[in-house]
Amino acid sequence: MTAPDDRHAAWRERLHQIIFEADTPAGRTFDVTLLVAIVLSVLAVVLDSVGYIQASYGPVLRAAEWFFTVLFTVEYLVRLAVVHRPLRYMVSLYGLVDLIAIVPTWLALFVPGAQTLLVIRALRLLRVFRVLKMAGYLREARVLGAAVAASGRKIAVFLGAVLTIVVIVGSLMYVVEGPENGFVNIPESMYWAIVTLSTVGYGDIAPNTPLGKLLASFVMALGYGIIAVPTGIVTVELANAARATVVTTQACPACGRDGHDPDARHCKFCGAKL
Amino acid sequence: MTAPDDRHAAWRERLHQIIFEADTPAGRTFDVTLLVAIVLSVLAVVLDSVGYIQASYGPVLRAAEWFFTVLFTVEYLVRLAVVHRPLRYMVSLYGLVDLIAIVPTWLALFVPGAQTLLVIRALRLLRVFRVLKMAGYLREARVLGAAVAASGRKIAVFLGAVLTIVVIVGSLMYVVEGPENGFVNIPESMYWAIVTLSTVGYGDIAPNTPLGKLLASFVMALGYGIIAVPTGIVTVELANAARATVVTTQACPACGRDGHDPDARHCKFCGAKL
Amino acid sequence: MTAPDDRHAAWRERLHQIIFEADTPAGRTFDVTLLVAIVLSVLAVVLDSVGYIQASYGPVLRAAEWFFTVLFTVEYLVRLAVVHRPLRYMVSLYGLVDLIAIVPTWLALFVPGAQTLLVIRALRLLRVFRVLKMAGYLREARVLGAAVAASGRKIAVFLGAVLTIVVIVGSLMYVVEGPENGFVNIPESMYWAIVTLSTVGYGDIAPNTPLGKLLASFVMALGYGIIAVPTGIVTVELANAARATVVTTQACPACGRDGHDPDARHCKFCGAKL
C-alpha cells in the first residue's frame, strides 16, 4: 500500500534516473533524444543567421525557435524538480548553460533585440561531451581525457612561459615597428605575437621595417620550438595512457616478473601458467 | 576436349586475374600500364585548364581526351564482363569512379558544357593507392595504413569534439564581431574558426574588435593543444605499428602462434620453450 | 656583544637571503610581491600604449610609472648593496634587465621622448621564469627545462641546416620572382622563406609566377619535414625526461648511486643486490 507521497517520490526517482543517469535503456534514449533536439535547435539558429535562408524560411525557423525554447524550458523545470540538490545544479556549468539557452527567447518578449543572444544556445552542444562518455567511444574518450588531464600542469607552465614571451615580444615590436606600421598599441602587438607564434599568420598585421622583419624571423624560429612542446607533451601522455591500458600489471605467480600482454596465458619468461 | 563454353570461362578467368589481381606478372604489368594511362589522362585535363596551353595545343588535348575516354570505356566494359559480381563492382567506390571518369566526354555529345566535369577524372588517381600496395612499398604503406586505421576511433572522437568547439566558437565570434567585420553569418564564422584552429590563417576574415581579438587569441591557444592531439595519436600508433612488425617474426614451435615480444623465452599462449 | 659592523653584516646577510634566495618564507613573500609589482608595472605600460585609455587615465598611469620606477630603483640599489659581487650582478642578464627597466623614466627628465623606451620594462617579466622554479610547478618546469637543454645541440644543428636552406631558397626565389613580384632583395626573399617554412604564411609576399609557385610548393613540402624535426626532438627528450624521473627513485644500498631501471635486480655500478 503505497501512499501518494511514496508514489510521488518513486516517480521522481524514476525521472531522475532517466534524466541524470545514462546506464538504463530509458536514460540512454533520453540522452540521445535530447542531443538530437539540441543539434536541431542549434541548426535552426545557425540557418537563421544566413540572410537569404532567413528571408525564405523565417516563419519556420521562428516556430522552431519557440518549439525548442518551450521544450528546453520544460526540461529545465523538470530537472529542477527531480534533482536532489536544485541549487547546486543551478550554479553548475551545465545548469547555467541550460538556463542561458532559454532566457533570450523569453527575454525578447520584453526587450527587443535580446534575441540576437540566442546563438549562445550553441553552448548546449557541450552536452556532446557528456553523451560521448556513454557510447562505445568511452575508452577512446577516456584515453584522450587522461592524456589531457595528466598534461594539465605541464601545459599551465608552458602557457605561462608563452604569455611572458608574448608580452615581451609584443612590447619590442611596438617599439620597433610603431603605430605607423599597424602595431598601433601593445595589446595589438601582443595579438600579432600570438598570431605568429601559433603559426596562424593572418597577415592583417605584418612587420614592414627590416629590423621588424628580422625580429619577426627570430619569433618564428622560436615558434618552431614552442609549437613542438604541447605536441611532445600530449604525445608522451598518450603513449603512457596507451601503455597503461595495454600492458597488464599482472605478475607471474612463479617468477614474479610482470609486463605481460593482456592476451598472455603463460609467463613469457618462465612458462608458468598465469 | 574443352567445349567453347569452357574455353570462354577459362579466358574470362584469365582476364579476371590480369585485371583484378596483382600477383601475376601480367597483372602487375596491367596495373602499371593502367596507372600510366590514368596519370597521362589527368595530365591532359590539367594542361587543358591552362588558358594559353589550351590555345596552342587544343586539338592534341582534344584527341588525347577521346583516346583515353575510349580506352577507359573499353576497360570498364571488360571489367563488367569478367568480374564475378558485376552489380557489386558497379556500386563499389572504384566502380563508380571508373564510370564517372568516362561519362562527361560522352555526355558532352548531347549536353554542351558537360565537358567541364571532365576534371573529376582526377578521382581515378585513387587507384594509386591500390597500386602502391603492390610495389615494394607494401610494408611502408601497411605500417602507415595500420596506424591510421588503429587511430580511427580516437580521431572520430577528436573530430566530434573539434566540430563542437567550432560551432560554439563560431557562434560567439558572430555575436562579438558581427556582419560589419566580415563575420556575415554563423557558417562563415565557423569557417573562420576552422581556418584558425587548423593554423592555416588565410586572413580573408580576421577579427577587428579588441574583444574579438582577445577571443581569437584564446582560440589560437586552444588550437595549439588541438593540433597536438592528432599528431600524438598518429605518432603513438606509428610507434606501436613499428614495434608490432619487430615482434611478429617468431612463431611458437608447439602451438604455432606468433606475436611474441623480443625478450620472450616461453610462448605466452602454451608455455612451450621458444 | 655584536659590534655595529657585525650587526650590519648580519642585517646585510638577512637581506641577501630575502632578496636573492627563495627557500625561506620571507624570501618567497618577497619574490611573489616583486612579481606582482612587475606585472602591475608592465600592465601600466601596456595600457598606456592604448590611445583612448591614455587619454582618460593619463595622470594615473603617469603616477604609477613614477611609483614603480622609484620602487624598482630602490630595489636595484638594495640589490647592489647586499649582493656579494656587485659587479658580477650588474653585468648579469637579470642585473642588466633590472637596470634598463628604470633608466628610461629617469632619462626622460633630460632627454624628451626617452620615455617611449619604457616598454622594454616588459623584459622584467623574465623573472617569471625564476619564480616558476619556486612554486609547486618545480617538477614540471624541470622536466620541460631538461628536455629543452638536452635538445640544445640537436636544435643548434637543426637551426644551422634551416638557415642554410633559407639562404639558398631565398636566393633562388629572388632570381625566379624578382623585385617586380615583391621579392625586392635577397634578405626580403629570406624573410619570405622563413615565413613559409614556419607555416606562418602572412601573404604579404607571395609568389606570382608559375615557376615561383612550383618552387614554393617544394619549399612547403620541405617545410612539412622541417617542422617535424623539432617536434620529434622535443617529444623524444620529453619521453626520456619522463622516464628518467620514474627511474631515479631507488638508491643502491651498497654504493648509494641511483638511476637504476625499474627491472634492475642488481646495482649496475657495483653489482650489489638491490
Added chain:
Amino acid sequence: MTAPDDRHAAWRERLHQIIFEADTPAGRTFDVTLLVAIVLSVLAVVLDSVGYIQASYGPVLRAAEWFFTVLFTVEYLVRLAVVHRPLRYMVSLYGLVDLIAIVPTWLALFVPGAQTLLVIRALRLLRVFRVLKMAGYLREARVLGAAVAASGRKIAVFLGAVLTIVVIVGSLMYVVEGPENGFVNIPESMYWAIVTLSTVGYGDIAPNTPLGKLLASFVMALGYGIIAVPTGIVTVELANAARATVVTTQACPACGRDGHDPDARHCKFCGAKL
C-alpha cells in the same frame, strides 16, 4: 732518393688530404677557412641585392665578387688537379655546385647580365653540411641523418599519397570555385591545395563560394591528419635512433641478457661484471 715524379705525387697526395679529407689538422683548417670564404662571398651577394647598400658600397662588393671568383676558380682547378678521378668529381653534386658558383662572373665578361645568376653561389653553402660532420656536432648530425634516412621510404609513400590528394582536391576546387574566384586553372588550384594542406595559408587565393568553403574545411581537417604523419614518422625514427645510441648492444657474459645502459659496469639482472 725521390725522383721529381715521386715528389710531385707525394705533394699531390698531401694536397688531396688537405682539401678532400677532414681528419688532419691541416684539412680541418682548410675546411673552416673555405666555409668562412663561402659565407663571406654569399654575404657579399646578399648585400649586393639590397638597393641602397649597392648604391653606397658597389665598388667594394664588386671587388669582393672578383676576389672570391678568382679564389674559388683556383680552388676548383686545384681540386681537379689533385682528385683521383677528376671526371667523377666534375659531375658530382659538389663538383657541379663548385663550377656554377664561379661561371657567372666570368660569363658576365662576354654576356651582359649573366651576373644576376651570381646568387646561385648561395648553393655553395651546402658545404655547411659537409663541415658539420667534422665538428663536435657529429653525433647529433648522425642521429638526425639516420632518422631522416630511415624514414625515406615512408616519406616517399606519404608524399605520393599527398600529391594524389592535391591533384584530386585541386581539380574539385577548380570546378567548384572556378576562374572568377581566383582558381584560374588546375595547377593554380593545386598550388592552393598545397598552401592549405601545409597550413601555410597565404590567403592570395581563398575560396569564396559556400560550397568551396565547405570543401576547404574538409581539406583543412584532412590537413590536420596529414601534417601529423611526417611528425609521427620522424619522432619514431628519432626515438629509435636515440635508443640505438643510448642502450648498448653489450650482452652480459654470465647470463647473456642485454639492454644495459652505457654507464653500467655490472649486469643489472645477475650482478656479474660486464
